[in-house]
Amino acid sequence: MAEGGSQPPVINVQLPAIIVNYKEGTRFAGDNVGQKTDVRAAEIGQIVVPTVGNSQAEATELQHDSIPTVFKNSEEDKVKRSSSDKGSNDQTPTGPSPRDVTDNPGRSDVTDNLGRMNLTEGMHFVTYENIRRLINDSKFVDALITLQDIPTSQEQQFMLSECYCQLGRPDKALRCIEALQSIMTSSSRPSVDDVIKLVDDYIADSSHIRALILLSCCAKLYKFGSNPNSSVVGIMYCSWKCWNVIKSLAREGGKMKVIARDVGLIIITDMLRELRSVSGADKNTMVDMEAGCLTHVGFCYDEFGKYKEAIGFHNEGLDLINQSFGSNAIEYNVYGKLLNNIGTAYEKLGDYSKAESFYLQSLDAYEKVENWPSDKVKQASIATTKQNLKDTRNKMKK
Template sequence: MACKQENQKSGTKNKYEKKFGSAPHSEYEDPNQLKEGASNSKPDDQNRQAQYAQENRSDYEDRDFSTINIAQLTSYEDFSPDRRTTSSEEKRNDYKDRNFSTINIAQLTSYEDFSPDRRATSSEEKRKEYKDRDFSTINIAHLTSYEDFSPDRRATSSEDIREIDKILFERMTMLEKRMKTLENRQDAAKGVNSETKISEPKKAESKVKDTPTPDAIKPIKRKERTLQSLLDELDNCFMTGRKSKANFCLSEIKKLMTSSTRPKAAEVTEIADKYFDNSSYIKAAVLLSWAAELHVSDSDPDTAGHEISSCAYKYDQVIRHMKDIGGRMHTIAEDFGVNIILKMLGNLRDVTSVNAEVMFEYETWTLSNVGVSHSRLNHNLDSITYFREGMDLFERKYKSSAMEHYFYGQLLHNTGVAHSHLGNYAEAEKHFLDALKSYNASNDWEYEGQKGSEITKTEERLNLLRQRSKDK
């Protein structure tokens, strides 16, 4: 086997010598022999190599490499003869004259990107420029390069950070308190459910479990309002101009007055009289209205007629006082005063099984109060209508002898006052004269001295009217 391997090696060596003229050194050759072989080379070859090296250096010095991208050079021929090398001193001077303030370092790929019109920025200039910049509106997570820091931004101060931390701490504290409150409510609900044992039929188990509602968060039932509290609220609403709230109070009072536990008509009348005496005219007006309505069903016919007509008279006095007070009170009287007294007139006419003579007196008296209330509120045409309606009742019952009743004379007097307010002085004077005739012919005065008092009032009105007619 050894002999065979030696033959193979010698055969290979002979082949190489035949092709290239000499055989390569084997791994068994001495490196010193290779050096000696190199030193024994011919002189012509050495001179030729030295000359070629000198030409290379001169050619290299004449070349310009300022525009060459080193990364793109692949061979020596890329350095054309028109290029030259740049000394270290020249490079430093060139670097100082250049402006790099607007260069994104991450985007530079070659030395040529540093154009001669740019310059390096010193550390001191960078610190000064950093102080002048405004970073208050910058989201640090979004920054990708130095250019994102525009000069109009500034860094967030420590005071701002402390303020933010304070706000976050307060909110976290609030959330912890809410969580603790909810836990306490749940514990309270569990305690109530465990203490209360109610025997109920077992229900079929459902997949969705009902969660108990804590007592602390159950809706609170509103306390039932009394008539006193509703009247107080109503008075306040009318005086402050809250009409919608006032209407709500009126509807609640209506529920009380129409319920099975409502007060009696006599009780309502008594309460209304107390409010009138205390100058609580709004409360008195509302209660008088309901008293007149309740008397229709609570009282016997004769009593009902008397009480309703009495309520109409009291209500006319309420309007008189509200008008004298003026301001907001006068406006309230104008808003709902007339409607209430007209409703009373309707309540009176709803009473049945009343003696005709008695009913005649109640109706004429109520018509007079309705007319006077309209006249107080400057509804003079309407007031004349109701006065005329009362006189018609007298004329239908007593015919030509109607003038012999003092109340007929009062209707004539009130009609003359309404005409004078309208400026109808002729009609007013005629009605005043007719009123005087009726007073002088009447014999049904209720008390002594009443006749003289009524005549005096009518004569004063007549004299004042005549004076106005002359001035006009």
């Protein structure tokens, strides 16, 4: 105990952000003998809470009744001492836990109770909002630095994927997209319909990179569906939306076109693999959806001037239908579309004679199709191929 002075001296015990001033007469067991300290609530004279910018805040007198109940203890709540605590005069612990004060000065009942409060979500909300602001301001490096220091989550991997795309680091972007897919297809999977709605919102907002990333996850989610037919239809639908997103990015040019090529082509090709891995679907549905997906993959390669690769995907679709349906293959409208698409690729390659041949085959197939969704779709498809044939023949005359 301190000696002398007209005012009773106090002993300051520093806890995280709180100074507790004990009245003179409070007894403490000596640290040298490894004993612990008990202090009665009545012996707390003052609690000093430092304010921002002022570590020496004024002490505020507290009535004992104002001490939170978590700190209060009655005489009946006395804690029995072990043999190592002999010599301690006060046996009723109040305020900070004796174990915490002696063994771990950085902790107290105050911090323990704060730790049990759900503050993490609030902190994450603020962090993510700051990161979103950085991304929206195109400060991708700054956002990346913060993202790398926070726990792995859907939001973190989603934002990391976008940042790496924007920074021209497709390999890391694809790794983050793969991690995001794993998280989203875990036991607590989101509704694929909800994710598709979010994709549509991003497309409407021209946030095509975000839409592309989420579409890759949607294909995975569809695969986990209980109905194989619905799964393959869903994945084919994702490939169609993905093609439109890739086309939009490519036509923006510059960095966006590079992202569409280096990330988008891999994503849509992966969708094709996912569709092919689905088992149990009806044969006709499976073939139709796979051929449709091959069409969309081919369109994407065509968009980047990879015409030979595009022809390869379209030919895969033709082979699939021929092998599955034989002489009846021509009855499926996707068959005529694939022929038209091959003709378009050859026209862009400058091989007009081959282009003309495939356009004519396409028109012949269209006339024999029995599964058109509507007459409007039939007439539109025929009109497109006829125009392509006309353009090709005009080029052949030059």
